[in-house]
Amino acid sequence: MKNTIIMKMDAENIDDSSIEKCAEILRMGGIVAFPTETVYGLGADALNPEAIKKIFAAKGRPPDNPLIIHISETKDILPLVKEIPDKAYGVMEKFWPGPLTIIFRKSNIVPHETSGGLSTIAIRMPDHPIAIKLIEKSGIPIAAPSANISGRPSPTKAEHVMEDLMGRVDAVIVGGDCNIGVESTVLDITGEVPVILRPGVISREMLEKVLGKVFVNSSAGKFNKTEEKFGCINTKYVHYSPDAKMIVVQGGLDNIVAEINELRRKYEEKGKKVGIICTDETGNRYKKSAGETTIKSLGSRKHPQTIAADLFKTLREFDKIDVEIILCESVDDMEIGQVIMDRLRKASGGHIIKV
Numbered sequence: 001m002k003n004t005i006i007m008k009m010d011a012e013n014i015d016d017s018s019i020e021k022c023a024e025i026l027r028m029g030g031i032v033a034f035p036t037e038t039v040y041g042l043g044a045d046a047l048n049p050e051a052i053k054k055i056f057a058a059k060g061r062p063p064d065n066p067l068i069i070h071i072s073e074t075k076d077i078l079p080l081v082k083e084i085p086d087k088a089y090g091v092m093e094k095f096w097p098g099p100l101t102i103i104f105r106k107s108n109i110v111p112h113e114t115s116g117g118l119s120t121i122a123i124r125m126p127d128h129p130i131a132i133k134l135i136e137k138s139g140i141p142i143a144a145p146s147a148n149i150s151g152r153p154s155p156t157k158a159e160h161v162m163e164d165l166m167g168r169v170d171a172v173i174v175g176g177d178c179n180i181g182v183e184s185t186v187l188d189i190t191g192e193v194p195v196i197l198r199p200g201v202i203s204r205e206m207l208e209k210v211l212g213k214v215f216v217n218s219s220a221g222k223f224n225k226t227e228e229k230f231g232c233i234n235t236k237y238v239h240y241s242p243d244a245k246m247i248v249v250q251g252g253l254d255n256i257v258a259e260i261n262e263l264r265r266k267y268e269e270k271g272k273k274v275g276i277i278c279t280d281e282t283g284n285r286y287k288k289s290a291g292e293t294t295i296k297s298l299g300s301r302k303h304p305q306t307i308a309a310d311l312f313k314t315l316r317e318f319d320k321i322d323v324e325i326i327l328c329e330s331v332d333d334m335e336i337g338q339v340i341m342d343r344l345r346k347a348s349g350g351h352i353i354k355v
């Protein structure tokens, strides 16, 4: 057990000595959790294999699942990559700092521990003052996966990080909630056509405006053998799973509500503790009191970004009250709705009922 330092920070007025202390821990090969605009990350010196091993141990992460390196200035990528493909410049210029991770061929200084044994490396520049200051002060590239125990929902609040990692990491920076709430888009530009390996709020449409044709994960394998290999990485592990069994119901809104009410009745009859994830538009269509069922709304369908921001938090809340079955409404598979559906698909292990 480590003695985890809790470091409170105000993103608007960052205390120099606190950030310096965390930067020093990173330089010495320790591991520090910090906020980004997407989710909290668990950082370590990307070029120090011993430090990287600590991340995998703390999270219980399979060693072949590669990490994202976080930088604070575009020029920081130069020592980390073998080459910068022409098409990278436009997207770096437009979307960095921000929730876009780009995959490059890696240089020899990046240890294989960081890249999970791959010849490529994922890099992003976060859009969060605490993250940027921490990277700057430490003076090193910071590898950071999401700061959760492997397989659990990503942390969007410092409390989530502490729930999972107290005693397992050297420090946790408590720096407010992450406003996006879902992880960055992962874009592979090493092949002929760019491929989205993980959808995020930087959408295919936004990327195509800069890059021309962009493929999405599922179609990647058809075009390029290498991409097929990468494409697997994202689907290989259990992701974002709550402890409860989760069922997503997809279809017209009236049918969704009817099906969830019916499933709820069946599970309540079996004495199961049920959780319903709904939206502001449908909240009053589920009966409140009976049984042990808890109903939580993710927000309004008119503002899908609020739904994305609350998703992982809500899954964790249901775990806390030991819900056994989560029944969840789907959202329209458009723009940020695609990101929400991607995470719901993973959280439910693909358990989607179409009505």
Ligand code: TXA
Pocket: 036, 038, 039, 040, 041, 042, 065, 066, 067, 068, 099, 101, 103, 115, 118, 120, 121, 122, 126, 144, 145, 146, 147, 182, 183, 184, 185, 186, 197, 198, 230, 233, 234
């Ligand atoms: O928003 C985010 O990206 C957050 C914050 C902390 O930056 N980080 C994050 O990291 O979500 P992680 O490790 O939970 O997810 C990284 C994803 C994994 O699915 C991993 O397989 C993929 O990126 N990845 C990393 N390097 C890769 C590579 N060289 N090729 C293909 N996929 C890669």
Ligand code: MG
Pocket: 145, 146, 154
């Ligand atoms: Mg993760």
